[in-house]
Amino acid sequence: MGVGGLDTALRAEHRAPGFDPQRDPTVAILAEYDALPGIGHGCGHNIIAAAGVGAFLAASRSAGAACGRIVLLGTPAEEGHTGKEYLIRAGAFEGIDAAMMVHPFSFDLAEHAWVGRRTLTATFRGVAAHASSEPFMGRNALDAATLAYQGFGLLRQQMPPSDRLHAVITEGGQRPSVIPDTATMTIYVRSLMARTLSDLSGRIDAVLDGAALMAGVEVSKEWDGHPASLPVRNNRALAQRWAATQERRGRRALPGGVVPDTLAASTDFGNVSHLVPGIHPMVKIAPEGVALHTRAFAEYARSEEAVDAAVDSAIGLAQVALDALGEPALLEAAREEFEAAGGVLRAQ
Ligand SMILES: [Zn+2]
Numbered sequence: 545m546g547v548g549g550l551d552t553a554l555r556a557e558h559r560a561p562g563f564d565p566q567r568d569p570t571v572a573i574l575a576e577y578d579a580l581p582g583i584g585h586g587c588g589h590n591i592i593a594a595a596g597v598g599a600f601l602a603a604s605r606s607a608g609a610a611c612g613r614i615v616l617l618g619t620p621a622e623e624g625h626t627g628k629e630y631l632i633r634a635g636a637f638e639g640i641d642a643a644m645m646v647h648p649f650s651f652d653l654a655e656h657a658w659v660g661r662r663t664l665t666a667t668f669r670g671v672a673a674h675a676s677s678e679p680f681m682g683r684n685a686l687d688a689a690t691l692a693y694q695g696f697g698l699l700r701q702q703m704p705p706s707d708r709l710h711a712v713i714t715e716g717g718q719r720p721s722v723i724p725d726t727a728t729m730t731i732y733v734r735s736l737m738a739r740t741l742s743d744l745s746g747r748i749d750a751v752l753d754g755a756a757l758m759a760g761v762e763v764s765k766e767w768d769g770h771p772a773s774l775p776v777r778n779n780r781a782l783a784q785r786w787a788a789t790q791e792r793r794g795r796r797a798l799p800g801g802v803v804p805d806t807l808a809a810s811t812d813f814g815n816v817s818h819l820v821p822g823i824h825p826m827v828k829i830a831p832e833g834v835a836l837h838t839r840a841f842a843e844y845a846r847s848e849e850a851v852d853a854a855v856d857s858a859i860g861l862a863q864v865a866l867d868a869l870g871e872p873a874l875l876e877a878a879r880e881e882f883e884a885a886g887g888v889l890r891a892q
């Protein structure tokens with residue numbers, strides 16, 4: 545417990561006799577377990593935890609003399625806090641050659657788009673004034689926030705369809721009779737590729753600067769209060785193995801692109817997938833149309849379907865882990881694919 549300085553992170557490992565970290569491979573199976581305030585397991589991380597622990601136990605018991613090491617990493621605070629990036633920075637992924645986890649969903653997918661995400665808090669500061677007796681003495685911070693909000697709305701027409709941008713105004717004055725000298729916005733910026741995420745971030749900066757200029761106020765920006773989530777880079781060499789395991793369990797894991805990219809959310813596994821080859825397949829526990837982060841999904845996360853999915857997923861992850869340890873050519877192919885996709889990329 546307490547891996548990487550996070551109280552609720554944990555690590556367990558199984559080593560083959562004579563394991564040599566310089567020579568022998570290590571695969572990591574990740575388990576999430578955090579939930580959503582007020583909703584519970586609307587993202588089904590209880591299934592991720594069960595599948596991850598099950599996979600670790602199954603793979604450890606079946607490893608026999610296969611040289612190598614299997615690591616179970618319990619990774620807390622996925623929802624909104626980029627917990628895995630904190631673990632990466634603390635060195636918890638050092639020595640790991642491939643990482644894998646599964647996520648419940650309303651489809652069985654070998655590969656799914658997950659957009660990168662950055663967060664931003666923007667604060668406009670103007671000059672307070674009596675809104676009736678001398679409004680001309682004021683510089684209205686709420687005006688700037690309003691202009692920025694409108695600017696984001698107009699910017700959407702020029703964004704790729706899979707980019708996402710959402711903002712709320714969390715502070716905009718106390719009373720109509722006082723011109724607000726402070727307004728605060730919280731903004732999420734999401735995109736399918738690290739480069740487009742960076743492009744979109746630059747345009748957000750420009751909209752905020754422009755809004756401040758128009759209203760005659762100052763703006764300060766605090767990007768990434770928690771580290772950015774990168775998009776998920778799916779490793780096809782490993783994902784094909786996953787699909788084969790699911791087929792044997794009577795599940796057809798669809799390839800990328802069948803489910804539209806516009807259904808994408810964000811996950812801190814993106815950061816892991818840009819550090820080592822990784823897979824983040826989805827397993828069906830709910831009917832199509834039941835979205836993540838809803839109370840309905842939380843109900844499915846404790847259904848019989850969810851239990852079946854946890855078992856199928858545990859077996860699937862265990863098999864992929866054993867394949868990766870037992871077949872040097874598979875890990876080699878996964879590594880080559882990872883390097884061809886740009887190699888290691890670190891979040892800001
Ligand atoms: Zn979630």
Ligand SMILES: [Zn+2]
Nearest residue numbers: 587588589647
């Ligand atoms: Zn989730």
